[in-house]
Amino acid sequence: MIYTVTLNPSIDYIVHVEELKLGDLNRMTNDLKLPGGKGINVSRILKRIQAESTALGFLGGFTGTFISDWLAKEKIATNFTSVSEDTRINIKLKSETETEINGLGPAVSNEEMQELKQTLSMISAGDSVVLSGSTPATLREGFYEELIQIIKDKNAEFIIDTTGKDLLNALPQKPLLIKPNNHELAELFDVDFQTMEDILPFGERLLADGAQHVIISMAGDGALLFTKEGIYRSNVLKRPLKNSVGAGDSMIAGFVGTFAKKNDPIDAFKWGVACGSATAFSDDLASADLINELIDEVIIEKIR
Template identity: 70%
Template sequence: MIYTVTLNPSIDYIVHVDDLKIGEVNRMKKDLKLPGGKGINVSRILKRNNVENIALGFLGGFTGTFITDWLSQENIEQNFTQINADTRINIKLKAEAETEINGLGPDISAKDIADLKAKLSTVTKGDIVVLSGSAPASLPSGFYQELVQLVKENKADFVIDTTGQDLMDALISQPVLVKPNNHELAEAYHTTFNNISDIIPFGKKLLNTGAQNAIISMAGDGALLFTKEGVYQSNVLKRPLKNSVGAGDSMIAGFIGAYSENKDAVNAFKWGVASGSATAFSDDLAQAEFIQELLAEVVIEKIAD
């Protein structure tokens, strides 16, 4: 079974405004409210790719109910820890430029933490736990490491999609997949990249430190896959860009859903590229039919050993 963990879910309130004027009354052109949070996005795409999974994390209040109701409508299995505080709301303002205003995370109690850990303690060998996104400020520093240790003690595998020290600390525990973008990778190693050749040594560092596979996304330049067998690059699919929110999560879902079946990282990369691209070309997360359409257009080339 695949489990997703979202420590800081949200309702994503997407607002479209023509000709935004700061300090004045603006009329929205259209709006959309969606369940948000990186792990939740992964769960939704996994389900659309016919991969069963269980969504875990912290939810609370009327905003939490909105999310559980939405996921229930999509037949996604859930085992969230219910907290007293309201789940946050994030505003995604789409005007001439895209602006995000992310809500503060709720307070998480020691009881809430114990409940989530108890739920995670049931994972077993063969399971994959996807740990995604930021953590509320109320959680202790290094909390992701506590979850990684719990998963490894139960002989399950894990994916981690976060940044900074949490990502670097997790590498030694051999995650199945990490997926920083090129800017996050450069920041992690205190360097800059001018081209793809500059990225390759640092992608390999992720593997040498412990990651089993690494995807480096590069926005309009496609993505790179690093495995023990070599380095692979995807082509860039062409459609009008509609949505940058959730594209990376969709890539992880596409990859890990396929990888869980036969451990073929290159084939899983194709699914990741198709799923991530399909979301980037959609108003919400991608639908299965669109992912299948794009899958036929994905070309993967080995560029280095």
């Protein structure tokens, strides 16, 4: 079984305004409310590629109910931990330029943290757990490490999609997959990349530090997969770009869902590229039809 953990989910409230005027009354042309949060996105894409998952994390209030109801409609299994405060709302304001206003997230008590850890402890050997995204400001430092320890004690695998200290601290525990983009990678090691070749030593360094597989996404330049057997690059699929939100989560879902079935990192990478690209070409997360349309267009080349 695959589990996803979203510690700071949200409702993403997408608002379109034709011409934004600050300090004045603006009327939206259309709006859309979607469940947000990186792990939740992973679960939604896993469902589209017929890989079952259970979504875990913290949900609270009427906003949390909106998210759990939405996932129930998509027939995605959930076992969220209830918190006393409302799940946050993130505003995505689309006008001449795009502006984002992200909520703080609820305060999470020690009792609620312990309840989530107890839920996670029900996993079994051979399961995979996707740990994704930011943490609420009130969550104690090192909480991801506490969750990783539970996963390791159960002889399960984990995937972590975060940045900075949380990512670096996870590497010695041998995550099945990490997926920084090229900008996050540069920030992680305080370097600048001028060419794709500049990236390669740092992807290899992440492997040496403990990651089993590393995907580095490079937006319009495709993506790289680093394994112990070699380095692989994908081609870039061509369609009008509509949406960058959730593309990385979709790539992780494609990889994890396929790897769980086939244990083949190259084929998993191929599905990851198809899923990530399909979301980038969609208004919301990718549809199963578009993923299946794109999969035959993905070409993976070994470059080292």
